[in-house]
Amino acid sequence: MFKYKRIMVIGCSASGKSTFSRRLSEITGIPVTHLDTLFWKPGWIEEDRDIFREKQRKVIVADSWIIDGQYKSTMEMRLERAQLVFWYRLSRFDCVTGYLRRLLKDIIKPAARSDITEGCDEKLDFEFIRYIWNYNKTQDKPVEQLLKKYPGIKVITFKTRKQADAFLKRLGEKYKTGSVY
Numbered sequence: 001m002f003k004y005k006r007i008m009v010i011g012c013s014a015s016g017k018s019t020f021s022r023r024l025s026e027i028t029g030i031p032v033t034h035l036d037t038l039f040w041k042p043g044w045i046e047e048d049r050d051i052f053r054e055k056q057r058k059v060i061v062a063d064s065w066i067i068d069g070q071y072k073s074t075m076e077m078r079l080e081r082a083q084l085v086f087w088y089r090l091s092r093f094d095c096v097t098g099y100l101r102r103l104l105k106d107i108i109k110p111a112a113r114s115d116i117t118e119g120c121d122e123k124l125d126f127e128f129i130r131y132i133w134n135y136n137k138t139q140d141k142p143v144e145q146l147l148k149k150y151p152g153i154k155v156i157t158f159k160t161r162k163q164a165d166a167f168l169k170r171l172g173e174k175y176k177t178g179s180v181y
Contacts, residue, residue, distance in 0.1 A: 002175075004083045005030065006063075007065070007066045007067070007085075007086065008085045009021045009067070009085075009086045010075070010088065010143065011087055011088025012088065012092070012135040012136070014099035016090070017086075027168065032066040032068060033065060034115040034116070035056070036115055036120075037114075037115065037116060037117050038056065039071065040117045040120050042119025060080075060081045072139065072142060076149075079149070079153065082153055083153060087156070088164070089140070089157050092132060095135065099132055103123075106122040107122075
């Protein structure tokens with residue numbers, strides 16, 4: 001049994017957070033919530049901020065959860081209950097190429113995604129690419145400062161997707177042998 005029951009997965013868009021969160025949920029049995037499904041209505045319409053916060057409150061009062069998503073404006077309310085944070089700190093090149101790969105994959109073979117609201121189809125968005133490109137410059141320091149306010153929370157940082165994959169592989173093997181931490 002994994003000793004951490006309330007887990008956040010944060011980092012830049014297209015870094016691999018949602019895929020990691022789904023796989024972590026499959027291994028641990030802890031339910032995953034993707035913040036994008038709480039924030040976006042069909043057609044990329046933003047949810048009312050108060051309603052978005054209330055939707056998150058309903059998730060974080062539970063005994064166990066994995067919450068995938070950055071949303072710095074509501075991060076502190078999640079940190080108040082979190083025990084573990086996985087922080088994706090990939091290069092901007094890796095995140096932009098991740099976005100472009102996801103976009104291409106969706107064009108070639110559209111598929112339903114559990115991490116985004118139905119009706120929010122991927123599209124080439126240069127403003128979003130600019131956000132991803134500048135993410136490390138604009139978001140890293142504020143997130144570092146916020147995490148310092150919660151020294152009791154374990155933070156595991158991934159600089160590459162391979163590191164995250166290796167972590168999940170080790171965790172899966174520990175689950176199979178019953179020696180989970």
